[in-house]
Amino acid sequence: MSARDLSLLEAAPRHPAKPRHKTREVRVGKLVFGGENPVWVQSMTTTDTFDVEGTVAQIKKLEEAGCELVRVTVPKPEDVGALTQIKSRIGIPLICDIHFDYKMALTALDHPVDKIRINPGNIGGYDRFRQVVRKAKDKGLPMRIGVNAGSLERELVERYGFPCPPAMVESAIRYIEIAESEGYDQMVVSLKSSDVNTAVEAYRLFAKFCDYPTHIGITEAGKPPYAVTKSGVGLGAILLDGIGDTIRVSLLGDSVPEITAAFDILLASQRRVRRPELIACPTCGRLAIDLEKIIAELEKRLEGKRTPVKISVLGCVVNGPGEAREADIGIAAGNGKGVIFRNGEIVRNVLEAEMVDALLEEVALWEKENPQGKPAVDSHGRKRLPVLS
Template identity: 55%
Template structure:
């Protein structure tokens, strides 16, 4: 089990539930736009949010933003340690930084001292696109081993100044490299891990890459907090993260739909039926599994683990519950009967 840090009032690691993060794409110095976006992210289920701090105007906006939101605020700092100090003084809840890229050790010490004084953790954000040149030369490119060695170099630098309130991310745009890095890091340390595949692109492929990378790691018991990185509205990142947590079995919330892929035995428009059920399930918040199967021959058997389900036939279908047939229903009434059963659960 990883050690635990506190990001504001949200525990990360140490057996705490896996949390969902996102990052604003507004200008941070535009307080109104940034707050509005964060409130939308909160409504979507975001639990920790990050903002970019490229200059002092952005840093000075952090306090005003923090006062108007309800989830912990993380600041993303590169190169200028004074920006981190300004954000810490303004009341941020976590600092994302690479200690090696903000200058001399006296500057690292200043950030570490400021964060320690306020009980603010630091995320060491190692990224394949910004690995140190000696490591790239040593390993012949971006590899899991290079990412992990970079992380430990930054950890040792913070340790030098008696700071260990640390979370680590090791992101690459390559799913295999990312997965390999997190697996190796989990074997070598107990720091809480912030999972993510970086620069995944637009939602179609981005969600797939993130599901494979983040979901695969979560299924192995690796990871304490996640951010799905998409070239899209950040709200889509949160929705994708919630789905990944559900699919990987880490979080149980709301209904899960399972449906067969159809075959030559299917005598109903199963695709339309599944889409109708999925749409109507959006208003259901019970943590149940609902099955939509294509035939009555083996539908209830294949979906016996589902809480409720329907199996289509030729003009008639079956309504079943945990594999046991409840009754036969005319095809046109299948969905309505299904939702009556769901309401009764």
């Protein structure tokens, strides 16, 4: 590498993450999607929707886990009849999920739902879609246009040869234009695929053409733990591009773990930080403190804390000092003692037995110095990504 190449590296921005893709705002119940609002976390029930008790019980568990809006499937008339009861007993926005039968969508919109999800590939044609749009407009309710690679319109699949990103984006834009021709613009868009590359490229391509908020997800991801990894790869790439206004991690089985996975992905991508992030060494032969015990105690004592602070606990001299300086609060330790950094500066020396208490004291000081959350720049002068609670 030449000296000129090195000078170009020095001139490169030290924080290469992309800014948030600017989208218009769409209200869904008490939440607002898009703009500078948080990336909201949602899930979907696994119960029969007409089973009101079972569905409400599951939604309550999702709420307790941090779910911020929930979707229920509405394939049968008895499911539609349960929507009003369900809505009256939950505290988060309710989305009705419609496939195939546009009449079910029209009937569902007579109930107090907060949003309707339509799959353009199977709703039955443009005229039927227009009827749903007109009623959603009359009711003042938003709609998600949910394009899925697995149910793309046959004409587009035949023309493109397979459900590729351009075909998915064309489908979304086609239905957006129909809705706009009816004077309706309260839309959120998703472009989901079980293939990570297809989904990522579809969202990137859509963002070049439209400013509607997007719901992001990797559909049919499968069974944990692989499904969480797969979703993390795809959703992380999309989020790091600044795309996404609401998120679901689709997992086989219980829906509750979807919420933790979604917030972890948002935390790792720094698109939404609402709790401390703990960084720790991997276990290796250089480790010179009981790091597992320290991290376990820190996790326990930080549980429930909403401070968006990055805490690094390193147990050897190789990467410890450098990594500790990079965090908001960090400790480089070994042989029963350590050095604590705050905002890149050494603030104190501690013994191993005092580390947890000392770190928590530094968290309290950090909170006083940053009452609104993270500062605009880090200790090295690098611009931080927006932190949204």
